[in-house]
Structure formats: structure tokens, C-alpha cells
Amino acid sequence: MRKYxxxxxxxxxxxxxxxxxxxxxxPCVGGRVRAEQHFLGGKEEARRAVxxxxxxxxxxxxxxxxxFECLQMQSLKNYEVGxxxxxxxxxxxxxxxxxxxxxxxxxxxDIAKVxxxxxxxxxxxxxxxxxxxxxxxxxxx
Numbered sequence: 001m002r003k004y005x006x007x008x009x010x011x012x013x014x015x016x017x018x019x020x021x022x023x024x025x026x027p028c029v030g031g032r033v034r035a036e037q038h039f040l041g042g043k044e045e046a047r048r049a050v051x052x053x054x055x056x057x058x059x060x061x062x063x064x065x066x067x068f069e070c071l072q073m074q075s076l077k078n079y080e081v082g083x084x085x086x087x088x089x090x091x092x093x094x095x096x097x098x099x100x101x102x103x104x105x106x107x108x109x110d111i112a113k114v115x116x117x118x119x120x121x122x123x124x125x126x127x128x129x130x131x132x133x134x135x136x137x138x139x140x141x
Contacts, residue, residue: 021057023064029054030070033081047082051141058090062108071115083141085134086112089124
């Protein structure tokens with residue numbers, strides 16, 4: 001049980017295995033979350049109870065087609081999970097070329113603009129900023 005302000009909240013987290021950098025876990029996370037939401041009743045309350053969070057490296061987020069496929073399917077009936085929080089870690093070692101030659105946009109997260117998703121750029125060394133970004137993302141979702 002964790003205390004968040006005046007609320008006591010139980011948080012259950014499930015970590016799914018991703019045996020490589022190829023982002024194969026993305027649709028698996030979506031399917032797992034959708035199944036849990038289904039068994040909780042599949043309504044709005046279930047969507048709020050179970051939230052998918054996927055962690056990516058910058059090169060994989062921009063370069064693996066499966067990420068875009070999952071993003072563009074996010075509103076399909078029986079696939080929708082109410083929104084996924086994608087955390088992109090800018091490790092800058094995934095590509096062997098300079099950023100201006102690896103993608104069309106300035107940021108690896110630019111592909112999320114196709115679904116008008118909000119994108120927050122946060123310095124991970126500032127935990128209050130990271131927590132604030134997560135709160136905004138959860139509220140937006």
C-alpha cells in the first residue's frame with residue numbers, strides 16, 4: 001500500500017520479458033493489458049484500473065516498425081486499452097549514424113505525433129520532473 005497525497009493506492013506491476021531490442025513485446029503488453037481489462041469488465045473503470053507502460057530505447061522507438069503499427073492501431077475495437085504510456089530513454093547509442101541522417105524528425109518520439117499523442121521531454125535526472133510528467137500522462141490518458 002502506497003500513500004499518494006490523501007489516497008492509499010495498491011499498485012500491482014507485471015514486467016513482461018522482452019528478449020531482444022526488437023520491440024516484440026509492444027503488442028504483447030497491449031494484449032495482456034486488454035485481456036486484464038476484459039476480465040475486469042472491459043468498461044471505463046477497467047481502463048483506469050490497468051495501464052500499459054512500455055519502455056523503449058530511442059533507436060528502437062523510431063526505427064522499429066512494430067512501434068508505429070501499435071500506435072496506429074490504438075483506437076481499434078478490441079485493441080484499445082485506453083492509452084499506453086511510452087517511456088523513451090534517449091541513450092543515443094542505438095544508431096551508428098548522426099541524428100540528422102537517421103530520421104526525418106528532430107526527436108525519436110516524433111512518430112507519436114501521427115496519433116496526436118502528447119510528448120513530454122523530461123530530464124531523467126530530475127525525479128520531481130519525471131513524476132510530474134507521469135502524473136500529467138496518467139491524467140491525460
